Amino acid sequence: MEHLDLDTLNTLKQVMEDDFSLLVDTFIQDSSDRIASLRQLIEGSDADQIRRAAHSFKGSSSNVGAVQLSSLCAAMEKKALAGNFNGLAADLSQIESEFAKVQGSLRAFA
Secondary structure (H helix, E strand, C coil): CCCCCHHHHHHHHHHHHHHHHHHHHHHHHHHHHHHHHHHHHHHHCCHHHHHHHHHHHHHHHHHCCCHHHHHHHHHHHHHHHCCCCCCHHHHHHHHHHHHHHHHHHHHHHC
């Protein structure tokens, strides 16, 4: 489970109790929506919108202990802030790949 910070997840599970699986489901649905949104934004080349979407995704990923996913989103946010569109589609593919791993691990944990 190297894709997730188990300390963060265990704390969340203790705090959320019975609502933890709802949190996981919400994160997974929300993340799927964010990825679809990022794909559209990258095609449109609006650096500020890409930056905001990546920043938001970075935060939600961090909140559930998805450290690698959060790091990939931070890199995209930084690129967009600099107005650098080179390789954003490839970056998004990395984010999607990492999200697939996180999703499986979260479901197993919940």
